[in-house]
Amino acid sequence: MFFRIIRNDVLKSKVITLTTMIFVAAASMLVSLAAILVVNLSGALDTLMTKAETPHFMQMHSGDIDIARLGAFAEQNPNVDEYQVVEFLGMDGAEIVLGNHSLAGSVQDNGFSIQNEKFDYLLDLNGNIIQVSDGEIYVPVAYMRDNTAKVGDKAVISGEEFVVAGFLRDSTMNSSLSASKRFLVSSNDFAELKNLGSIEYLIEFRLKDFSAIGEFETAYASAGLEANGPTVTYTLFKTMNAVSDGMMIAIILLISALVVAVAFMCIRFTLLAKIEGDTREIGVMKAIGMRIFDIKKIYLVKYASIAAIGSIFGYILSLMFQDVLLENIRLYMGESENSSYANVFGMIGILLVFFAIIVYVNGVLGRFRRISAAEAIRFGASQEKKRSVKGFSLSSNRLFGTNIFLGIKDVLARKKLYATSLAVLVISAFIMIVPQNLYNTISSKNFIQYMGIGNYDLRIQTSEPNKADEIAKTIERDEDVVNYAVMTTKTFKVKSGNGSEENIKVELGDHTAFPIQYAEGRAPSRNDEIALSTINADEMGKKVGDVLTLVIQGKEQNLAITGIYSDVTNGGKTAKAVFADHSANAIWTIVCVALSDESLVASKVSQYSSIFDFAKTSDIDEFVSQTLGSTIDSIEMVSYVSVAIALLIMVLVTLLFMKLLVAKDRYSIAVMKVFGFTNSDITTQYIVRSLFVLFIGITLGTLLANTFGEMLAGMVISSFGATAFHFEVNPLKAYLFSPLLMVCAVLIATIIGTSRAGEIKISEHIKE
Amino acid sequence: MNRIIIGDRIVKTFGEGDEQRNVLNGVSVEINEGEFVSVMGPSGSGKSTLMYALSGIDHVDDGKVLFNGKDLSTVTESELSDLRRTKMGFVFQQPTMLKNLNILDNIILPAMRSNRKNTAKIVAKARTLMKRVGIAELETRDITQVSGGQLQRAGICRALMSSPEILFGDEPTGALNSQSANEIMDIFTEINAEGTAMLLVTHDAKVAARTERILFMRDGQIVNELRLSKYDGLNFDQRIQKVASKMLEIGI
Structure with a gap:
């Protein structure tokens, strides 16, 4: 009997039933997709980082290096499990040609490495550790995604010819948010290329227990070891790898929550209209002695059927769509080990939606109790309350x-x-x-201001600080330049609360020339002031108005924190100050330039690139x-x-x-x-x-x-x-x-x- | 005397295939200016259908209806709407009112449709009519707050707002007690005396006895007709007698 009642009902209201079903299907699909994506992303990320044995701590360093001292430190530190120093051969993009594409316009720091022996492996697209032969080159997967290169292409690196043998996943530098990209070549080829670029070192550690990372970071900084470059830890690698897909998942989750809400609204609305239309029948059923539950059952079964069919469709759709959305995850991180669970989680998500609908329908049907049998039979539709709105009448409407x-x-x-x-x-x-x-x-x-970058047109970055003056002088003479600022980043020691020391990168220069957005407070303007990036402020537990003790030219100096700002550059751990310092080595210097006419950017970039061949000139829009x-x-x-x-x-x-x-x-x-x-x-x-x-x-x-x-x-x-x-x-x-x-x-x-x-x-x- | 409405061999069919039946089976009828006509007949005889056909609410399947000489089958839907709004008035058995408007707003609603600039005049006219039928104090009430008789009076006010040439009533007293019914019929008689033609569909001999011509219907046809004089308030019992004996004669 149920079946007949429901069938007749559905046939009478095709559009309404169909619409409700579509919303249930859409809601289930999105919930299922979100679940599948979350499981796959976390699984794939874990798989990648486990297989590649991502370093727990990585210090990039340019300049002289004391391998023996580092080795001794690693030997003595009880937390260290394994340690290695990797050479990264940085090369100007213009020297790298893949097939027909030159990387001259790339803002990435492109460089070459050999396969590591102990950990931080570069993996092929099947997740295996790549063994590269002479004459072969493996290209970062990002260049596959944007179609810069394909397997079998000829690659020309500073005149040397290679064949693109495949693509690699790099658990530390995969993300487009990471500034560097590693190409893999054989040891012999690496030795030949070595003189054609500049060597940077990746000092990498794996710890016995990652929870000791804080202690280890402090120990590394206190030991005064090489620190001329960004420091990145395992957690940040993980975040950078997850961020793009994570954002997509967050948005899908948001939309799925909203679509579930819409589905509920639809059900509520159609159900209320149905109850109103059926009041007389409900009254009659009550009058002849049917229990409320019996009456409810008819509606419940109907909506359970709609929800079930909708959910099944939603699940099928989510299985169909998952491949499209998983493409990026699969490409960058590979198959997830627990991908078989993903579909189970998708199904659990759908079951949740299904049961939520049943509970909701049951709740809405609660108003059956309020229908009086006698009234329903006599008046049909339940008596509605007074409906007119006082003071809004046709006769007084003008x-x-x-x-x-x-x-x-x-x-x-x-x-x-x-x-x-x-x-x-x-x-x-x-x-x-x-x-x-x-x-x-x-x-x-303007968004770059949130990223810790001012609103200028181009930036010229050099890691040879003594040449910064030369750049500045040229810029000064250029009539198309309306404004410029020289920012030098140096590493200092900062005293933490318990007296230990940590490294902090401070950008020195005039921060009012190209202001950034401050989350709190303002830019530093006096010698005894400093501003911190959000991540630094959080880690150090500092607020605006607090004091930070820095070791400058061997002396401890107290600086007042004037502001906290958002930063996405250099792992987000930066600081800004204006004091003059002549001792510490600059890690890099950036000359920020604003032009009188934005259309000049492209020509200026190529002009400066050729004048300052030792520096990297980039269009800020391009950079972003x-x-x-x-x-x-x-x-x-x-x-x-x-x-x-x-x-x-x-x-x-x-x-x-x-x-x-x-x-x-x-x-x-x-x-x-x-x-x-x-x-x-x-x-x-x-x-x-x-x-x-x-x-x-x-x-x-x-x-x-x-x-x-x-x-x-x-x-x-x-x-x-x-x-x-x-x-x-x-x-x-x-x-x-x-x-x-x-x-x-x-x-x-x-x-x-x-x-x-x-x-x-x-x-x-x-x-x- | 001029004819307002001429119905010529009207056929109206309901249902399809084997179920098909003629509810109006070639009915011809004429209504003159200022005439007071009623239609009687058993349930299902087609009297309401005839009223809907003559007023252009329903299309006819065969034959034709002329209103002031104009064939209603050649007129567009919008023109029909205009005709109903400006030349015809309707009163139904149930007080067909919009629930979310008060009494006054319901009365002026049709007049307000296209005549917004004259709101003040329209409201004034509505108040005059309400006073005349004795519901002047009810204008801001909701329709659920007044009695059936009062609602029917409001319905009459609404029908009279456009000073129609003809007023159609489908069992206008059918839901009222006899006291209220009498009062409503008094109002109708008065309105007719002022020159508005009327066509009432009714079961009630007392209602029919107020009219000057009674059409008797059965099975979709007019089977008989009774002519009386205009009602002048006298000899009501005799009029009822005539109607009743006619009903007996033709077996309705």
């Missing part, structure tokens, strides 16, 4: 046309009913606006797009997909809502028609209702997007180390095009949804 008045009046009179569709519209507006604003923010020129490029691209894609999803939700829900509303309002429509209202009058009224609700929805959605959405996006952005995040809104897009799109979508759906209203036969519905 503002709107009658149809507009009636539309608005209806919304105000049935707030509860419209609240459901309002909630969906708010959510859709939110889904539409947040990714768009996020994309607009991180793709804007190459470090953040893949993230910006994926967020741009997400923002378009979200617009499509939001519009689809709006169209479907409006369609559903209008169909139900017309069915509910048959009587009122018949009344209006008999008294001379035309079909277009009635359509106008429904459009006014839709647009009125939409208007509120857009307003609330936009407000919510710019507050709560900004907060959520801030959480995502903070994974880069950036804080104090504010949306940069493109007003044209956010306040004109998006609302226009929403209006069009809702308008079309309303017109389609109410198209049947004209067919309502007055004579059949006037007698009620």
